[in-house]
Amino acid sequence: MKDFQDIAHGKYAPGFFGLLALRVVGDIEADGGILMRRLGLAVPPRSVSALLLLADGPLSVTEIAQQVGMTHAAVIKNVRKLLELGLAERGEDEHDDRRKPLHLTAAGVERAAAVARFMREAANVYQALFDEIGIDMFEGMTRMEQALKRKSFAARFNLPDAETR
Structure with a gap:
């Protein structure tokens, strides 16, 4: 076998x-x-991008989803963790009652600053790893994502009527 x-x-x-x-x-x-x-950061890895985006100011779930390229449902799940940890809260939009922007609490602002420091170190670790393997995977994956947006994986097959996004 x-x-x-x-x-x-x-x-x-x-x-x-x-x-x-x-x-x-x-x-x-x-x-x-x-x-x-x-390190005492206690933020789920999948919630880090939302935390760091909210450090720059209030955003709705839809705005976060658009910026990180994830589904609305996935962002809701990731943001829920920030709410449960007391790092973010839902606010009110004085111009649109339907919009409930999220913003960081004081604890969230502190945690975001610490996570930002961690992510800068992570960037250094990734760069060292890319140097070790001789391939910048971040650049490669970024290019791959862009190529797949231009022409989906399915459309790259030589099949009649391949479904595309």
């Missing part, structure tokens, strides 16, 4: 790129969560 690693990295490489990317992201998220807890 063949080992899956042999199949994924041999015969079908790079066809299992998505699986490998998910594993790497999972490892980074797990380690990031451990590091943040050790």
Whole structure:
């Protein structure tokens, strides 16, 4: 019986790129969560982008979703953690009763500053890792995302009537 690693990295490489990317992201998220807890930052890794965006001022869930390129539902889930931790609150928009912008609490402002310092260090760690492997993965993934926006993965197959986004 063949080992899956042999199949994924041999015969079908790079066809299992998505699986490998998910594993790497999972490892980074797990380690990031451990590091943040050790440093007393207690912010779930998936909530960091919302926290840092809110450090610049109030935003609605829709505005956060647009800026980070995530679904509204995913942002609601991530923001809920900030609300539960007392780092953010819902506000009122005096011009639009439907809009409930989020803003950081005093604790959230402090935590965002500490998380920003952590993220600057994380950027240095990533850069050292990219130097070690000889590939700037951030640049590569950014280019890949842009290419897939121009032409979806499905549309790149030579199939009749491939569904595209």
